[in-house]
Amino acid sequence: xxxxxxxxxxxxxxxxxxxxxxxxxxxxxxxxxxxxxxxxxxxxxxxxxxxxxxxxxxxxxxxxxxxxxxxxxxxxxxxxxxxxxxxxxxxxxxxxxxxxxxxxxxxxxxxxxxxxxxxxxxxxxxxxxxxxxxxxxxxxxxxxxxxxxxxxxxxxxxxxxxxxxxxxxxxxxxxxxxxxxxxxxxxxxxxxxxxxxxxxxxxxxxxxxxxxxxxxxxxxxxxxxxxxxxxxxxxxxxxxxxxxxxxxxxxxxxxxxxxxxxxxxxxxxxxxxxxxxxxxxxxxxxxxxxxxxxxxxxxxxxxxxxxxxxxxxxxxxxxxxxxxxxxxxxxxxxxxxxxxxxxxxxxx
Amino acid sequence: xxxxxxxxxxxxxxxxxxxxxxxxxxxxxxxxxxxxxxxxxxxxxxxxxxxxxxxxxxxxxxxxxxxxxxxxxxxxxxxxxxxxxxxxxxxxxxxxxxxxxxxxxxxxxxxxxxxxxxxxxxxxxxxxxxxxxxxxxxxxxxxxxxxxxxxxxxxxxxxxxxxxxxxxxxxxxxxxxxxxxxxxxxxxxxxxxxxxxxxxxxxxxxxxxxxxxxxxxxxxxxxxxxxxxxxxxxxxxxxxxxxxxxxxxxxxxxxxxxxxxxxxxxxxxxxxxxxxxxxxxxxxxxxxxxxxxxxxxxxxxxxxxxxxxxxxxxxxxxxxxxxxxxxxxxxxxxxxxxxxxxxxxxxxxxxxxxxxxxxxxxxxxxxxxxxxxxxxxxxxxxxxxxxxxx
Amino acid sequence: xxxxxxxxxxxxxxxxxxxxxxxxxxxxxxxxxxxxxxxxxxxxxxxxxxxxxxxxxxxxxxxxxxxxxxxxxxxxxxxxxxxxxxxxxxxxxxxxxxxxxxxxxxxxxxxxxxxxxxxxxxxxxxxxxxxxxxxxxxxxxxxxxxxxxxxxxxxxxxxxxxxxxxxxxxxxxxxxxxxxxxxxxxxxxxxxxxxxxxxxxxxxxxxxxxxxxxxxxxxxxxxxxx
Numbered sequence: 033x034x035x036x037x038x039x040x041x042x043x044x045x046x047x048x049x050x051x052x053x054x055x056x057x058x059x060x061x062x063x064x065x066x067x068x069x070x071x072x073x074x075x076x077x078x079x080x081x082x083x084x085x086x087x088x089x090x091x092x093x094x095x096x097x098x099x100x101x102x103x104x105x106x107x108x109x110x111x112x113x114x115x116x117x118x119x120x121x122x123x124x125x126x127x128x129x130x131x132x133x134x135x136x137x138x139x140x141x142x143x144x145x146x147x148x149x150x151x152x153x154x155x156x157x158x159x160x161x162x163x164x165x166x167x168x169x170x171x172x173x174x175x176x177x178x179x180x181x182x183x184x185x186x187x188x189x190x191x192x193x194x195x196x197x198x199x200x201x202x203x204x205x206x207x208x209x210x211x212x213x214x215x216x217x218x219x220x221x222x223x224x225x226x227x228x229x230x231x232x233x234x235x236x237x238x239x240x241x242x243x244x245x246x247x248x249x250x251x252x253x254x255x256x257x258x259x260x261x262x263x264x265x266x267x268x269x270x271x272x273x274x275x276x277x278x279x280x281x282x283x284x285x286x287x288x289x290x291x292x293x294x295x296x297x298x299x300x301x302x303x304x305x306x307x308x309x310x311x312x313x314x315x316x317x318x319x320x321x322x323x324x325x326x327x328x329x330x331x332x333x334x335x336x337x338x339x340x341x342x343x344x345x346x347x348x349x350x351x352x353x354x355x356x357x358x359x360x361x362x363x364x365x366x367x368x369x370x371x372x373x374x375x376x377x378x379x380x
Numbered sequence: 381x382x383x384x385x386x387x388x389x390x391x392x393x394x395x396x397x398x399x400x401x402x403x404x405x406x407x408x409x410x411x412x413x414x415x416x417x418x419x420x421x422x423x424x425x426x427x428x429x430x431x432x433x434x435x436x437x438x439x440x441x442x443x444x445x446x447x448x449x450x451x452x453x454x455x456x457x458x459x460x461x462x463x464x465x466x467x468x469x470x471x472x473x474x475x476x477x478x479x480x481x482x483x484x485x486x487x488x489x490x491x492x493x494x495x496x497x498x499x500x501x502x503x504x505x506x507x508x509x510x511x512x513x514x515x516x517x518x519x520x521x522x523x524x525x526x527x528x529x530x531x532x533x534x535x536x537x538x539x540x541x542x543x544x545x546x547x548x549x550x551x552x553x554x555x556x557x558x559x560x561x562x563x564x565x566x567x568x569x570x571x572x573x574x575x576x577x578x579x580x581x582x583x584x585x586x587x588x589x590x591x592x593x594x595x596x597x598x599x600x601x602x603x604x605x606x607x608x609x610x611x612x613x614x615x616x617x618x619x620x621x622x623x624x625x626x627x628x629x630x631x632x633x634x635x636x637x638x639x640x641x642x643x644x645x646x647x648x649x650x651x652x653x654x655x656x657x658x659x660x661x662x663x664x665x666x667x668x669x670x671x672x673x674x675x676x677x678x679x680x681x682x683x684x685x686x687x688x689x690x691x692x693x694x695x696x697x698x699x700x701x702x703x704x705x706x707x708x709x710x711x712x713x714x715x716x717x718x719x720x721x722x723x724x725x726x727x728x729x730x731x732x733x734x735x736x737x738x739x740x741x742x743x744x745x746x747x748x749x750x751x752x753x754x755x756x757x758x759x760x761x762x763x764x765x766x767x768x769x770x
Numbered sequence: 771x772x773x774x775x776x777x778x779x780x781x782x783x784x785x786x787x788x789x790x791x792x793x794x795x796x797x798x799x800x801x802x803x804x805x806x807x808x809x810x811x812x813x814x815x816x817x818x819x820x821x822x823x824x825x826x827x828x829x830x831x832x833x834x835x836x837x838x839x840x841x842x843x844x845x846x847x848x849x850x851x852x853x854x855x856x857x858x859x860x861x862x863x864x865x866x867x868x869x870x871x872x873x874x875x876x877x878x879x880x881x882x883x884x885x886x887x888x889x890x891x892x893x894x895x896x897x898x899x900x901x902x903x904x905x906x907x908x909x910x911x912x913x914x915x916x917x918x919x920x921x922x923x924x925x926x927x928x929x930x931x932x933x934x935x936x937x938x939x940x941x942x943x944x945x946x947x948x949x950x951x952x953x954x955x956x957x958x959x960x961x962x963x964x965x966x967x968x969x970x971x972x973x974x975x976x977x978x979x980x981x982x983x984x985x986x987x988x989x990x991x992x993x994x995x996x
Contacts, residue, residue, distance in 0.1 A: 074529065075528075075529050075532035075533070076530060076533065076536055117621060170415075171411060173411050175413075175435070175751065251526050251527075251528075252526065252598055254526065255752070343526075343530060344528050344529050345527065346526070346527060346596065346598055347522065347525035347526040347527040347593075347596060347598045347599050347601075347602060348525060348526030348527075348598070348603075348752075349598055349602075349753065350601075350602060350750065350752045350753070351435065351750070352750070353598075353601055353602075412938075434811045436840055444949065444950065445948075445949060445950030448950035448951070450959065452935075452960060453959060453960055454966070456856065456860075456966075457860050457861040457966055457969050457974065468931070480799065482802055544810045552808055611924070612843065615843045615844045615845070615896065616843070616845060616922050617845065617922075617924035618844065618845040618846055618922075618924040629896060630896075631844070631896040636896075636899045637899065653831075700878070702821070702879045702880050702891065703939075704819060704901075704903060706846075710799070713846070715846070715847075715892075717847075717849075717890075717892070717903075718803070719851060719879055720875075721855075724860070725860060728851050728852070730847065730890075732846060736927065737847075737927075739843075740854055740924055740926060740927040743921070762941040769950060
């Protein structure tokens with residue numbers, strides 16, 4: 033991986049640490065930057081200012097607060113499943129980040145079915161949410177869990193179909209390969225910008241972002257949480273450390289989905305290869321292993337900004353309107369996108 | 381033995397499958413859910429018991445009374461000036477408006493009229509309390525539906541109005557400023573120019589809310605066609621205020637009855653909407669807020685000079701009689717039926733509060749709607765708990 | 771069938787400038803025509819308001835007449851007045867002294883009355899812009915009147931509250947649960963003989979707390995606060 037020959041156990045340790053950082057750093061940044069500060073500024077207030085300079089330590093304060101809270105479990109709740117549910121949701125985030133490339137050699141795993149694996153693993157969190165709602169022995173949680181089941185399953189399909197367009201265009205399901213194809217590609221013979229798939233797969237990008245918004249149960253698709261009706265939906269009965277896991281999982285998943293979107297549509301960790309005279313991924317210099325994660329962070333922040341911005345600007349859909357939107361609007365559009373991509377791919 | 385059990389099980393399964401093919405209604409139990417009394421969506425401690433079939437409401441029943449303070453009994457042991465401290469707290473968001481009908485009823489019995497300047501200022505403060513109340517409603521509407529941003533704008537702009545009320549009366553929420561025969565004090569210097577600037581800001585706020593909320597497609601699809609209340613049902617239940625006008629009934633107590641207040645001295649419009657659904661109710665309230673800012677502007681321009689208090693005896697004894705006065709409060713029609721026996725205090729006061737009637741229609745209107753629509757309907761009907769429970 | 775009472779029928783304020791207020795006396799006359807002997811008494815304040823008293827048996831018929839013939843489709847409220855003077859006065863009795871003598875005679879208000887409790891309601895005609903206050907005596911020995919729930923659907927909650935607060939029964943209302951108070955509550959709080967406990971515990975003006983002001987001009991101060 034690096035120039036030095038590192039024994040396998042050290043590599044694994046580095047991978048684990050890297051994975052933890054890759055999950056928690058986006059979560060923390062997103063929470064502070066967007067949830068606390070950007071949302072507050074857009075709502076004409078300041079946000080947290082007390083903890084640390086400009087409230088930067090607020091996140092640590094919140095983490096500390098949740099960690100020291102009492103671990104309350106409802107008496108009638110199914111204890112083991114109740115405890116298991118948040119972990120399942122968080123585990124799916126870690127599994128997702130395992131397949132995201134951060135540089136030419138900075139990746140956790142690199143296998144040929146990367147996209148397929150990513151789409152499959154992203155639905156594990158649905159299971160976690162469902163069993164959280166069911167095992168809480170609370171009617172509100174149950175309502176939230178059932179709504180989540182319908183919504184998350186419905187919006188898996190547009191996500192898959194949107195990504196299919198990218199796969200057709202890139203001719204590979206390998207995430208690293210998709211990055212290479214975008215950065216080494218050219219638009220009608222001009223390779224100044226590479227070939228970021230956001231330009232050709234614009235519809236796919238929009239559908240993917242909408243599906244991601246729904247997968248994260250963010251407004252306008254936050255019926256499962258629906259703060260003003262269900263208090264907190266499936267998360268109502270969780271307190272302390274378990275709620276912290278849900279909280280981290282929510283924002284970490286947002287970050288990881290943004291990373292995936294930037295890999296699939298924005299060219300991932302790279303800049304157009306033509307800027308540095310590279311042609312294939314083996315040409316890329318080693319300093320890109322440091323620059324790559326930074327570039328990924330920037331692209332992730334841009335996309336998460338979009339997600340968060342829409343989150344607190346829109347009211348929420350009702351459950352049947354949500355489903356109607358997925359099945360009658362998004363899926364036909366996505367299918368159309370695939371058809372057009374396939375036709376154009378064969379023609380050009 | 382095993383054979384028989386297997387066969388029984390098989391036949392049971394076969395029967396279920398046959399039922400499913402025939403689409404026979406299975407006996408399902410509804411789920412009874414308590415919305416409230418602690419709930420983010422109810423403006424206070426209202427408890428609504430709903431029986432759900434899936435996500436549809438089969439039967440709903442509000443259970444009020446968590447905030448019952450016994451106002452009608454309390455008024456019987458108070459003197460007339462002391463009652464205003466009580467009734468301020470019925471509708472605590474637009475609280476100056478609560479005092480006015482009672483004071484007018486007492487003045488009617490005493491045959492006193494407040495001087496013109498007092499009438500003007502009373503009307504101005506009344507409309508300001510309407511703006512404060514409905515400003516919060518607009519912000520709250522967003523929160524009920526999931527848009528968490530407009531509420532901050534609403535609170536920010538409402539601060540201007542509350543500062544005005546505080547400058548004039550000394551209290552942001554419970555002014556206790558109205559007296560039998562006039563007002564406690566005159567307006568402070570510079571209040572009029574300040575109010576005019578605030579009215580400009582509030583018109584901008586109304587336009588902002590129009591853009592943010594009412595122009596939003598999700599908002600419209602959540603509110604249009606939900607909770608339709610036809611005009612005759614509305615009249616039977618005694619819905620009032622914007623709820624009634626949104627069902628197409630052209631009835632506004634400011635215009636349609638003569639009171640010693642200044643509404644007939646200025647030029648303004650009554651807004652109605654033919655639909656009677658949630659969107660209509662919210663829309664009418666927004667237009668009324670804008671209209672209220674215009675009323676305040678006109679009143680400020682024509683404010684007469686003079687005393688603010690008529691000649692009333694130091695110790696007020698209201699002669700024997702009965703009087704009913706109701707006004708168009710921010711929440712609806714609020715009225716007081718004052719029975720006096722010539723004493724220092726009232727003999728019986730019946731407080732007719734708007735939200736009591738507005739919420740009595742909930743069992744009728746909530747049949748067959750979805751759970752999210754329950755929240756939308758409650759948000760659009762707009763009640764304050766103190767108003768329901770008194 | 772609503773018969774318009776004024777020929778303009780407009781949305782402007784209506785006050786007919788006839789002597790004696792032809793509008794409201796016309797209402798009383800129409801109701802008398804419809805109910806006959808049911809209308810017992812009435813009081814018209816010209817240009818302001820009208821009070822009509824009917825018998826308890828004619829209570830529901832009066833409601834229907836108001837809704838259908840007079841056109842008062844808007845139901846404002848319904849409640850009860852207890853005309854007995856409170857034996858506790860205004861809660862200012864000194865608990866150390868025996869209670870003072872109070873005049874227990876029951877005097878009713880506008881449009882007269884013969885019983886201790888009267889039920890009264892207010893309905894409005896939103897097209898012609900007037901309202902009617904209608905009262906009825908509730909028999910003392912058997913405090914039950916007909917329910918208005920079939921006339922105005924909104925009377926449901928108002929009757930529940932009246933039942934809970936005054937103990938009036940409503941024939942035809944099948945769900946007279948308590949509105950505000952818990953199910954186990956005993957007594958009817960708004961009746962005058964139901965004491966207001968706060969004032970029994972601490973009579974106004976709080977005899978226990980008030981200290982003598984330095985200087986000794988307390989009498990003036992006390993008069994100023996009432």
